[in-house]
Amino acid sequence: MHADILDEAAEREQQLIEIALANRQAPQMVYTGECHYCYEPIDSGHFCSPECREDAEKLERAEQQRRVS
């Protein structure tokens, strides 16, 4: 029947949840209207996608390690 539409809606909802989770962090980060990683325009939060958050965190971790050693 409408399985495809339902799947698509569920997928989109899941993506929104993941984006919300990705943005649930770092209170010291300022909302700039852009993703902090790829500079895509966003309505709220700091990242346009969970992937960008992960990549940004990886970068940050790498930088912290560089500073220590």
Ligand SMILES: [Zn+2]
């Ligand atoms: Zn992004």
